[in-house]
Amino acid sequence: MSTDTLDATSAPDTTRPRRPVLTVSDLRIALDDGTELVRGVDFSLAPGEALGIVGESGSGKSLTCRAILGILPGGIDVTAGSIDFDGIELTDLGRKQWRPLRGTRIAAVFQDPASYLNPSIRVGEQLAEALRSTLGLSRADAKRRGLELFRKMGLTDADTVYRQYPHELSGGMLQRVLIAIAVSAEPELLIADEATTALDVTVQAEVLDLLEDLREELGLALVLVSHDLAVVAQVCDSVIVMRDGAVVESGRADDLLTAPRHEYTRQLVDNHREYGLESFIGKEAARV
Numbered sequence: 001m002s003t004d005t006l007d008a009t010s011a012p013d014t015t016r017p018r019r020p021v022l023t024v025s026d027l028r029i030a031l032d033d034g035t036e037l038v039r040g041v042d043f044s045l046a047p048g049e050a051l052g053i054v055g056e057s058g059s060g061k062s063l064t065c066r067a068i069l070g071i072l073p074g075g076i077d078v079t080a081g082s083i084d085f086d087g088i089e090l091t092d093l094g095r096k097q098w099r100p101l102r103g104t105r106i107a108a109v110f111q112d113p114a115s116y117l118n119p120s121i122r123v124g125e126q127l128a129e130a131l132r133s134t135l136g137l138s139r140a141d142a143k144r145r146g147l148e149l150f151r152k153m154g155l156t157d158a159d160t161v162y163r164q165y166p167h168e169l170s171g172g173m174l175q176r177v178l179i180a181i182a183v184s185a186e187p188e189l190l191i192a193d194e195a196t197t198a199l200d201v202t203v204q205a206e207v208l209d210l211l212e213d214l215r216e217e218l219g220l221a222l223v224l225v226s227h228d229l230a231v232v233a234q235v236c237d238s239v240i241v242m243r244d245g246a247v248v249e250s251g252r253a254d255d256l257l258t259a260p261r262h263e264y265t266r267q268l269v270d271n272h273r274e275y276g277l278e279s280f281i282g283k284e285a286a287r288v
């Protein structure tokens, strides 16, 4: 492993050494014809920690996430390396073995929330259905828990939202519904792949705050993919920077974004300065 490999067990809180919930080691992903698309990704993540994955379009961020979720597109496979989730080797699992994990212990939210909801079913019923299938709740308990979750997600008029159809809700509200469904079974790991990209800046900030609250409350470990370094600076403890399928730099978010060592990271940071990245780095530094 390179010296850049993140080691979540060396997090600043030395009074509570935490075992990583996710360890990705030398992950390689390729097309059936042998073309490598992801070329050796390493990181580990402890409960309650957030890791950002940044890099230009096509650098392998989404495929890395999809490999962790066991949902790589057809014709693309993990060819080497390992993905250890709480002692379970995810790259070895068959469809049946994924059932108790995906959507229950490992959840995900993506960029376009509307496409993950059934347009003809009220959003409350969709959340209740998730609760019934993952936690085995009764109809009445699922509704009660669903309303609680909607309130927790900042959907203040939860009773009304519960009865609404996806087309009646804004993008920010739909993403909160999706996050409610994703965290309904209290997963240990949440993958957020460009989950706030389509939202306007204010709503994005609210959804990021919500993710931070969930990390603290549930000890949720978060893998956050974003092309927006300000988002990563606001939320993440550590970052990996990907280019052309490989990790070019990794480290603590504040160090890496304040003093990037690799030329490519420097370029990314420079490109973002005009969007006010410094204010988030300052916030991050003040927290440490």
Ligand SMILES: Nc1ncnc2c1ncn2[C@@H]1O[C@H](COP(=O)(O)OP(=O)(O)OP(=O)(O)O)[C@@H](O)[C@H]1O
Pocket: 037, 055, 056, 057, 058, 059, 060, 061, 062, 063, 064, 073, 074, 076, 227
């Ligand atoms: N289904 C597919 N078939 C063939 N190649 C693919 C497929 N999905 C992704 N790739 C290729 O794999 C590489 C990595 O793609 P990936 O989607 O992981 O990039 P990304 O960093 O998430 O980009 P973006 O920010 O645009 O989502 C790219 O070269 C892409 O063209």
